Amino acid sequence: MFIAAEGVEHNPILPIWQEMVIGTISFILLVIVLLKFVMPRMEAMYQARVDAIEGGLKRAEAAQAEANQVLEQYRAQLAEVRTEAARIRDDARADAEGIRQDILAKAREESDRIVAAGKEQLAAERATIVRELRTEVGTIAVDLASKIVGESLADEARRKGTVDRFLSNLESAGAR
Amino acid sequence: MSGQLVAAEGLPWPPSVGDFYPPDVAGPWVTKFGIMVWLAVALLIIFFMLAYRKPKLVPGRAQWAAESVYGLVRDNIAREQIGNEGIRFAPYFTVLFSFIVLTNLFAIVPGLQISPNSHIAFPIVLALISYVMYLYVGVRKHGLGKYLKMSLIIPNVPWPMHFLLIPIELMQNFIVRPVTLALRLFANLFAGHLLLLVFTVGGFVMLNSSSLFIQVTSVFSFLMAIVMAFFEVLVAILQAYVFVTLSANYIGTSLADEH
Numbered sequence: 331m332f333i334a335a336e337g338v339e340h341n342p343i344l345p346i347w348q349e350m351v352i353g354t355i356s357f358i359l360l361v362i363v364l365l366k367f368v369m370p371r372m373e374a375m376y377q378a379r380v381d382a383i384e385g386g387l388k389r390a391e392a393a394q395a396e397a398n399q400v401l402e403q404y405r406a407q408l409a410e411v412r413t414e415a416a417r418i419r420d421d422a423r424a425d426a427e428g429i430r431q432d433i434l435a436k437a438r439e440e441s442d443r444i445v446a447a448g449k450e451q452l453a454a455e456r457a458t459i460v461r462e463l464r465t466e467v468g469t470i471a472v473d474l475a476s477k478i479v480g481e482s483l484a485d486e487a488r489r490k491g492t493v494d495r496f497l498s499n500l501e502s503a504g505a506r
Numbered sequence: 507m508s509g510q511l512v513a514a515e516g517l518p519w520p521p522s523v524g525d526f527y528p529p530d531v532a533g534p535w536v537t538k539f540g541i542m543v544w545l546a547v548a549l550l551i552i553f554f555m556l557a558y559r560k561p562k563l564v565p566g567r568a569q570w571a572a573e574s575v576y577g578l579v580r581d582n583i584a585r586e587q588i589g590n591e592g593i594r595f596a597p598y599f600t601v602l603f604s605f606i607v608l609t610n611l612f613a614i615v616p617g618l619q620i621s622p623n624s625h626i627a628f629p630i631v632l633a634l635i636s637y638v639m640y641l642y643v644g645v646r647k648h649g650l651g652k653y654l655k656m657s658l659i660i661p662n663v664p665w666p667m668h669f670l671l672i673p674i675e676l677m678q679n680f681i682v683r684p685v686t687l688a689l690r691l692f693a694n695l696f697a698g699h700l701l702l703l704v705f706t707v708g709g710f711v712m713l714n715s716s717s718l719f720i721q722v723t724s725v726f727s728f729l730m731a732i733v734m735a736f737f738e739v740l741v742a743i744l745q746a747y748v749f750v751t752l753s754a755n756y757i758g759t760s761l762a763d764e765h
Contacts, residue, residue: 340527342626342696349627352540357631360547361601368554369597372576375561382563 467500468493519711521703526624526696542622546608550601576600579750587754588761595757598639602632603750606691610742613698614735621742624695626688633688636753644760653760661764687752694745698738705731 340346472493518525530537557568565573580596583603588595606623613621622628644653657679658672709727712720 340523342523342526342692345627345630346534346625347627348534349537349539349625350631352535353543353622353628353631356543356547357605357635360550360605361598363551364554364601365597368558368572369576369600371558371561372573372600373580373593373597375563375573376576376580379563 464497468497471496519707521700521707525703526620526699538620539622539625539628542612542618542620543609543628546605546612546622550604550608554604575604579603583747583751583754587751588758591761592754592758595754599750599754602636602753603746606632606746606749607743610695610746611739613695613702613742614738619702620699621695623691624699626692629688629691632691632749633684636687636749636756637684640753640756640760643757647761656764683752683756687749691745691749694741698734698741701734702731702738705734 528538531541553568554572557566557572561569576596579600580593584592584596584599609622609628611621612618613624644657647653648656658675659668660671660675663671705727709724709731712724712727715721
């Protein structure tokens, strides 16, 4: 048979000791070389990648948060600016109204003052005229009366009383 | 019948244990199996060195492949079986896993066509390393006495039970574990090679038969050989995974605080 040509048949459960030596040496060599030169870098790279991915996610989250914050800030600022503008407009409107009222009041006051002054002056002039007229009318009337009545009325005292009475009557008649 | 068929071509039929022991290349130190192991070591060193010559954060194809293996072993084996402190074992497990996968795959590589692990010497070496490792780790963490106590004595059982349990635990933890570790790998690869031999050599034997019916039927034998080759790929990876997972599991039990 075939096996017979190879010589003694080996029991497969029993190891060949030379092979165990070869296996030990070669496998230990493999382990030493890879554990020394490759695997530490592999683990380092693994960690670096985890870091890179997690770091990237973290950075993205941070950027997102910052963007949100800035947006929020802008919104707040915009709202603030809007309120401010509205306030300024209201103020301006109020100011304008105030100014209008002021001017109106001043104008009214001025016109009142002018009217009052005019009235006063008118009254004063009227009083002057009345006074002048009174003397003048008196004189004229006396003259006229003396011309008509003659010497009978030359007495000073009597003449004065008569004229005054007459004028008072005139005034009360004019006032009525 | 088989004698008849062998006579036809001089093919080694039926396949036997002798097929696993090809003649030495040059004495007992330079054999096909020894050469294959050195080849596996060389290929792995070259692959990992080249893949990790200039590692980048965004990996190239080789670096990605190397890292996939590392990531698988690190997260799915080391961390799964041992927990977070198991990550420090991940580099060794990665080397072990790659070595077993590659040597297993030699079973279907044309020209080699047999895995070094179908000689029990190599699984024994690997299992011994795992054995020493989990004993060492356990003794170093807990001290010899406490480690033995933890390994042998199951807490919260009635004391007479210990007469039964301690020998069982002793067998289990210190004998059965390393032996099964080595035997499982060896037997799978041994049987796998035998299956391939049966269907491939069997196919040729059938082809050489005088009966036309048997010659035609040989097609199925060859088809089966192809199917079994794919199956061997699965077995190669699965057995490597099982070997490393169990090693990790044993180290994990050594590190655990409870029985």
